[in-house]
Amino acid sequence: MQVERLRVTQFRCYERADVTFAAGVTAIVGANGAGKTSLLEAAHLALTGYSPRTTNDARCVQEGAAFLRVEAEVVARGSSHDVSVGFEPGVPKRVTLDGKSLRSRDQLDAWWTCLVFLPDRLAVVKRAPAVRRAYLDRATSRLEPAHLTEVLAYTRALTQRNALLRRVRAGVTPGAALDVWDVVLAKHGAAIIAARSRTCAALAPLFAERLVALGGPGGSTLTYRPRLDGGEKDLLAALEARRGVDIDRAVSGTGPHMDDVLLSERRRDLRVYGSQGEQRTAVLALLLAEARLIVERRGEEPILLLDDVLSELDTGRRRRLIETVREHGQALITTTEVAHLPEPPDGVLVVSAGSVAPLVERG
Numbered sequence: 001m002q003v004e005r006l007r008v009t010q011f012r013c014y015e016r017a018d019v020t021f022a023a024g025v026t027a028i029v030g031a032n033g034a035g036k037t038s039l040l041e042a043a044h045l046a047l048t049g050y051s052p053r054t055t056n057d058a059r060c061v062q063e064g065a066a067f068l069r070v071e072a073e074v075v076a077r078g079s080s081h082d083v084s085v086g087f088e089p090g091v092p093k094r095v096t097l098d099g100k101s102l103r104s105r106d107q108l109d110a111w112w113t114c115l116v117f118l119p120d121r122l123a124v125v126k127r128a129p130a131v132r133r134a135y136l137d138r139a140t141s142r143l144e145p146a147h148l149t150e151v152l153a154y155t156r157a158l159t160q161r162n163a164l165l166r167r168v169r170a171g172v173t174p175g176a177a178l179d180v181w182d183v184v185l186a187k188h189g190a191a192i193i194a195a196r197s198r199t200c201a202a203l204a205p206l207f208a209e210r211l212v213a214l215g216g217p218g219g220s221t222l223t224y225r226p227r228l229d230g231g232e233k234d235l236l237a238a239l240e241a242r243r244g245v246d247i248d249r250a251v252s253g254t255g256p257h258m259d260d261v262l263l264s265e266r267r268r269d270l271r272v273y274g275s276q277g278e279q280r281t282a283v284l285a286l287l288l289a290e291a292r293l294i295v296e297r298r299g300e301e302p303i304l305l306l307d308d309v310l311s312e313l314d315t316g317r318r319r320r321l322i323e324t325v326r327e328h329g330q331a332l333i334t335t336t337e338v339a340h341l342p343e344p345p346d347g348v349l350v351v352s353a354g355s356v357a358p359l360v361e362r363g
């Protein structure tokens with residue numbers, strides 16, 4: 001896929017912007033606060049229907065404005081498409097594809113994929129298991145859309161079971177009332193564990209390979225660490241075995257809501273031992289591994305939106321990153337200095353105080 005043009009109206013610091021993008025790597029250059037991340041965010045909103053920065057769309061509306069609008073021209077699967085997203089606080093967000101209103105923004109996922117790196121994505125390596133689970137579920141849903149439904153069903157059942165555990169502990173409900181929720185949890189839980197392990201198994205070799213391509217060491221691993229490995233029957237047995245403890249604590253102590261993913265380099269857990277640059281490289285390797293997998297499975301390259309990826313990387317890693325990104329098709333990369341890019345990009349957009357324009361070479 002390729003994004004050819006982006007139009008932005010009353011989005012963050014932009015009153016209006018209209019930009020075209022090169023086929024390969026486009027650098028978005030500007031000082032701190034100029035509007036680089038906002039431009040990536042606008043592209044993401046137009047392509048996916050949501051902001052990668054906030055769940056509160058009202059924050060994206062330019063201060064003092066009543067609504068925002070972002071529109072993109074995209075070439076995907078050999079044909080051109082117009083997508084637009086409009087938002088006004090208090091009114092449901094409106095997403096249209098080729099002039100037709102979509103019921104849900106999720107429908108855009110069937111057309112193309114957008115993979116984004118923002119500095120806060122380092123949390124995938126650095127923070128608690130919940131962040132890695134959320135990442136793994138997003139990645140799995142991009143490969144197997146049905147996964148999202150399983151996760152939602154599991155989460156609902158878990159909330160119900162936990163509420164019931166409190167009631168059983170308080171003596172207002174008999175323990176047998178848990179039977180039905182155990183069955184539901186075991187069913188969706190087993191589907192989640194199976195899908196997560198498929199994703200990890202597919203990502204692991206690509207992650208190791210991409211990490212080497214980015215200048216990291218060989219032999220790095222990505223390992224799924226389920227709290228409980230097994231099928232529906234095993235999960236059901238585990239829930240029943242734990243029932244007494246769960247009632248005492250009024251919380252469900254086993255299942256895929258407690259899983260983790262271990263990322264390691266030189267046999268050391270990157271979360272605990274990785275340097276800043278190593279952790280950043282690992283998150284980027286993960287993103288590029290996923291990009292590979294998406295090309296293999298869907299036959300089309302995702303667009304890569306990379307915010308501030310060059311900082312903290314040495315010159316060698318920067319060069320390798322850009323080379324590797326180039327192999328993946330189109331990418332928009334923000335940077336404060338174009339000199340941080342090891343080789344000239346295919347296009348440069350200069351951003352300053354809410355305006356954006358292509359770089360005009362002085363000659």
Ligand SMILES: Nc1ncnc2c1ncn2[C@@H]1O[C@H](COP(=O)(O)OP(=O)(O)OP(=O)(O)O)[C@@H](O)[C@H]1O
Nearest residue numbers: 012013032033034035036037038059060061062063
């Ligand atoms: N809703 C809004 N309305 C108007 N301006 C906003 C809104 N939200 C954010 N801004 C402003 O937009 C400007 C650009 O922010 P952005 O994060 O895009 O900068 P940036 O170029 O990525 O900077 P940095 O290099 O520091 O990451 C900031 O000054 C910010 O305060």
Ligand SMILES: [Mg+2]
Nearest residue numbers: 036037038308
């Ligand atoms: Mg920024």
